[in-house]
Amino acid sequence: MPRFKFFLCSLCAMSIATAAAAQQKMVLQDVVGMAQRSSPSYYRAQSRALNSLYAYRYFKAGQMPRLVLNFNNASSPMGETTTIEQPNGEIEVRRRSTSNSTLGLGLQQIVPWTGGIFSVRSDLGRVDVFSPESKTSYWATPFTLNYNQPTFLYNPYNWERKISPLMYEESKRTYVEDLERVALDASAFFFAALSAQTQEKIYQLNVQNTDTLYKISKGRFDLGRIAENELLQIELSLLNARNSLEQATLQKEIAYQELKRFLNMPKDADIELTLPNNTPTFDVPLDKAVAEAGNNRQSVLEFRRRRLEAEQDVAQARGNSGYELNLSAQMGQAGGGLDPSTIKGAYSGGEVQQRFNVGVSIPVMDWGRARNRVRQAKANRDLIEIDVQQAERSFEQEVYLQTQQFNIQKKLLASATKADTIAQLRYEITKQRYLIGKISITDLNLAQQEKDQASQGYISALRNFWNAYYTVRRLTLYDFERDGKIRYEFNEE
Structure with missing residues (x-):
């Protein structure tokens, strides 16, 4: 019989060890890396990049002799x-x-020079x-x-030589921005699941603590040391804690499934998220962020291309004015x-x-048709110039504000970390004082609520920090942690 019990214990221990080994622990960087390698968002970004590459090659081939x-x-x-x-x-x-x-x-x-x-x-x-x-x-x-x-007044090939290379450079920068946007989305899914996981653990601990307090309070009630009202209040807290745990478990499962879907993982994959342990501590200089955004972003090339396309429309209107x-x-x-x-x-x-x-x-009489067509193209060019100028200002303002947001979030995260530590310590002290009868159950419940809020506040501050971190990377296409431009290579199929 003892041998049989020993065999069962060994078998259970092996099963637990196997299950633990099968479970995959993931930090934020793991989720971001997987999203940038195998998520549907990654494949969409690569398909767009390949499409632009082939369009540019089509343009280059059109410049070569054709046999x-x-x-x-x-x-x-x-x-x-x-x-x-x-x-x-x-x-x-x-x-x-x-x-x-x-x-x-x-x-x-x-x-191309003459058309x-x-x-x-x-x-x-x-x-x-x-x-x-x-x-x-x-x-x-x-x-x-x-x-x-065909005509000397409008040369489409000359404009194509100006615009097509610019569009290709845009696509390369867009690919980097797309992958940085994937990282930002991965961070959002990660912290949504981590927040739900933390909430579940909070309620699990609350159920354990409240159940222990209920058992102790029941013994104290039997000895006549507490009133029945206080015992009923603890029992009600235990029921509420169990209901909250059920809801938290469901929310965690929903958040985990959303994360797995985003990462293109099997829905039955066993993963567990852990808190990031390498939070960056650097500051981002505002002037450098604006300068790098101006050098690296796709939008800067887009502004230039839109102006060229507006000028092309004016040239085409002049070329199609009837004079040939x-x-x-x-x-x-x-x-x-x-x-x-x-x-x-x-x-x-x-x-x-x-x-x-x-x-x-030579048109002898067209009732102002050609002249008005040119005027229309010029008016549209002026409108595009106004839109581009507004977009440029919004672009710089967004970089400026998001950089400030990142620098502030680092301080807010430090405060939230300290508040969480203090709230945990206060709850433990309050619980011990309740056990020796120094304070009421109301004070204990208040300390527990503050502990839970501080824990969620810490996760929220952590989420906001990393959201600001990946937002600054996306807006500048610059890695301030390693002090270098962000580059990605895509696989050509």
């Missing part, structure tokens, strides 16, 4: 009816079976006649040089060649051709 190979074939294997004029002027109707194939290779290049398109092209054609008699012939255009200038000057030039060698029956013969000989076209369009 295009074309092949066309038109054939009538069953034959078609054609009319052929004879030397004597008569029209003879014949049925012919033919195949006409064309192979072309062209190279195009956008000229024109330069191209080089070479074509080779083959014509096969199968009936009424079999015949094959070739034609070739060895080379053709073309330049087409188009230019087209072509030079090349074309012809059937000296001997069209062979490919080599098709490329020998031929004539050099040149063509130059200029088109001018």
Whole structure:
């Protein structure tokens, strides 16, 4: 029998140790790191960054020469009816079976400084006649040089070269901001769960203490040392504490499930949160915070881009005012060649051709349509300038206020920590004095309430501090703890 009891005790001890080992303890930095690696918010940020990367590569590829190979074939294997004029002027109707194939290779290049398109092209054609008699012939255009200038008044490619790189730089900074926003959200979920967990532990302790006091008070009531009213008051406090514990347990489960969902963890994952033990103690200089925000934030580039886009709209309105000057030039060698029956013969000989076209369009009467379109674009540019200036002021003000908030929260956290320690000590002293009959149950309940409020106040101050910490990081994209810019690399799929 003793051996069997020893075996059961050992088995229980092993089960408890296994359960403890399976439970994952997490601090704030663990939650933030996991959120920035595997949360749905992280994958959304990476998808947006990749989308911007591919858009920028698409723009860069559009600036490079484009080589295009074309092949066309038109054939009538069953034959078609054609009319052929004879030397004597008569029209003879014949049925012919033919195949006409064309192979072309062209190279195009956008000229971004002018907005024109330069191209080089070479074509080779083959014509096969199968009936009424079999015949094959070739034609070739060895080379053709073309330049087409749609208009000189508006160049979309030049504006694209200014705006597209700016948008790409915006996206890289936006990716860093997105991950810092993930850290801020992770902090909010962490402290929501930690606050609920702390509340549950407070009520668990209250139930234990109140239950002990009730048992002691019941014995003292049986001895006639306290009144029945005081015993009933303690019993009521015990019932209220148990009800509060049930509610706190439910709230903790809800907060934990929200945290697991945010971290993309299984809903049955066994985790326990612990208080952060490495609270930073540095101050953030206001001037440095504003300067770093101006150097690192996406919004600064956005302000510049919005101004450029407004100027682009004005330029486009002017370019589409009705005045047009188009230019087209072509030079090349074309012809059937000296001997069209062979490919080599098709490329020998031929004539050099040149063509130059200029088109001018001047609106004689448009009832002020073009002028008002330009005025509308200028008015919209002025409106955007006002909006951007207001956004710039709000941007600097937000950085300034949040930096002050962070520096103040550090002091508030120190006060809340001291208040929690004092309230805990006062409650223990008050409980001991109640046990020896020096004070009433009312004083004990008041001390307990103050203890609970101080504990929650400490968690709230801790939450506010870390919220301010990650907010300053997001607004400046600067790590003041390590004194360096915040950088993240994303994996290209």
